[in-house]
Every structure is written in C-alpha cells, then in structure tokens.
Amino acid sequence: xxxxxxxxxxxxDLCRGNxxxxxxxxxxxxxxxFNKINKDFNTKDISPEIFEKRLCEIxxxxxxxxxxxxxxxxxxxxxxxxxxxxxxxxxxxxxLCIPLNKYDKKVALYDAxxxxxxxxxxxxxITNPKNLKRNLKAIENNLILKTEEFYKxxxxxxxxxxxxxxxxxxxxxFLKTLSKPERIDFLQNSRYRLSEEMQAFKDGAKYYxxxxxxxxxxxxxxxxxxxxxxxxxxxxxNLLNRTLAKELQAQRNELKNIxxxx
Ligand SMILES: [Zn+2]
Numbered sequence: 001x002x003x004x005x006x007x008x009x010x011x012x013d014l015c016r017g018n019x020x021x022x023x024x025x026x027x028x029x030x031x032x033x034f035n036k037i038n039k040d041f042n043t044k045d046i047s048p049e050i051f052e053k054r055l056c057e058i059x060x061x062x063x064x065x066x067x068x069x070x071x072x073x074x075x076x077x078x079x080x081x082x083x084x085x086x087x088x089x090x091x092x093x094x095x096l097c098i099p100l101n102k103y104d105k106k107v108a109l110y111d112a113x114x115x116x117x118x119x120x121x122x123x124x125x126i127t128n129p130k131n132l133k134r135n136l137k138a139i140e141n142n143l144i145l146k147t148e149e150f151y152k153x154x155x156x157x158x159x160x161x162x163x164x165x166x167x168x169x170x171x172x173x174f175l176k177t178l179s180k181p182e183r184i185d186f187l188q189n190s191r192y193r194l195s196e197e198m199q200a201f202k203d204g205a206k207y208y209x210x211x212x213x214x215x216x217x218x219x220x221x222x223x224x225x226x227x228x229x230x231x232x233x234x235x236x237x238n239l240l241n242r243t244l245a246k247e248l249q250a251q252r253n254e255l256k257n258i259x260x261x262x
Pocket of ligand 1: 197
C-alpha cells in the first residue's frame with residue numbers, strides 16, 4: 001500500500017474537522033494563493049518559477065509541489081502525485097500540470113481558469129489525505145481500471161444525459177458487473193470525485209472572472225469560461241447518493257436474512 005509522505009499532506013492539526021470544514025480550508029488556501037499570484041501579473045504572463053514559489057509559500061514550504069507543462073498533453077491541466085525517489089511506496093508531493101505558453105513557456109493570465117482549477121485540486125488533496133488514500137486504494141485494487149471508462153462516459157462528462165435512464169437502467173446494470181464491496185466503493189469514490197470537480201470548476205471560473213477584472217489594462221477582451229454547469233454535477237451526485245443508500249440497504253437486508261437463517 002502506498003503511503004502519503006509528510007511532504008504531501010498538511011499537518012493533521014491544520015486539517016481536522018469534517019468534510020465541510022476541510023473543503024472550506026481548501027477554498028481558503030486557494031483564495032490566498034490567488035491573492036498572491038494576482039499581484040504578480042504585471043504583464044499577461046508570469047514565469048512558472050514564480051507560480052511554483054507562490055504555491056509553496058501558501059503551505060509554508062511544507063509541501064513538495066512542482067510545475068509541469070500540459071500544453072502538449074491531451075488534457076488541459078492535472079494535479080498529479082509523484083513518488084519519493086528512494087521509496088517508491090511513498091508519495092513525496094504533487095506536480096501541477098498547467099499549460100505554458102508555446103514560445104516563452106510562461107503561465108498566461110488567460111489560462112487562469114485552468115491553473116486555479118488545478119490549484120484547487122492541489123489544496124483539496126493536501127487537506128483531504130483520506131480522499132487521496134481512497135483514490136489510491138481504488139487504483140491498487142483495480143477498481144479504477146474496471147470503472148474509469150464508465151465514470152468518464154456517464155459521470156464526469158458534459159454529454160447530455162437522461163437522469164431517469166442513468167439512474168434506473170445504465171447505472172444499476174453497470175453495478176451488476178461489480179462485486180458488492182466494489183459497488184459501494186465505486187459509488188462513494190465517484191460522488192467524492194464529482195464533488196471535488198464541481199468545486200474546482202467553480203473556483204476556476206470565479207478567479208478567471210476576477211483576474212480579468214483586476215487586469216483590464218492587460219487584456220484585450222473579457223472571456224467567459226466553463227463553470228462546471230454543463231457537467232450537471234449536482235444532479236449526478238444526488239443520483240449517486242440515492243443509489244448508494246439503496247445499495248447499502250440491500251446489502252444490509254441480505255446480511256439480516258443470512259443471520260435469520262442460522
Ligand atoms: Zn479537475
């Protein structure tokens with residue numbers, strides 16, 4: 001089992017409390033980061049070194065975080081973990097993959113929606129080590145391998161969806177392909193992941209708007225960005241919650257029946 005090293009999570013006394021408290025902390029740290037980085041934009045772009053420095057300052061340099069270029073990748077951005085060089089069983093820190101300009105490899109103001117989305121993921125991960133552990137477990141026991149295609153097609157997707165068909169047919173049919181513990185894990189992981197994405201998109205859009213307003217002199221026109229609405233996160237999270245409750249109830253009833261037979 002892969003462990004999360006000290007340089008990849010905040011000290012426990014800083015991120016105690018329930019999910020809501022930890023989410024608030026992640027948003028607070030992201031806001032702090034924005035306030036710093038916002039001032040660094042004297043031109044339309046800043047160096048990745050400054051970006052990295054600001055990110056590390058927020059965690060008082062306790063967390064390892066590096067910047068990588070996502071401009072040649074299929075995805076716009078990502079927040080990835082990296083392992084300790086000497087101990088491949090331990091996570092040493094994070095790598096924030098954000099787009100860098102083609103020519104001078106700098107971080108552009110117009111990419112603020114992406115980098116503020118990814119920085120939210122970073123702060124969310126370091127304040128929610130349990131969440132990271134859950135995701136690692138899903139990779140290690142192959143649950144991700146079995147479910148990722150479905151997750152991307154029906155859940156983390158902008159495609160139009162019919163709530164009824166997804167809830168009554170598509171999802172139940174898919175769950176049948178998984179074992180009982182896998183079903184619970186998949187439903188739980190998915191709702192946490194969607195909730196994290198929903199929050200990342202909100203922050204991305206919010207700060208995209210703000211940074212442009214703050215630097216009207218640097219931009220030619222104000223651009224709007226995806227705020228997550230087209231993914232229907234809320235509806236899908238509710239649907240997952242209902243399905244999870246049903247699944248838990250069914251599994252409990254089954255247990256009861258087994259005991260009654262004895
Ligand atoms: Zn994301």
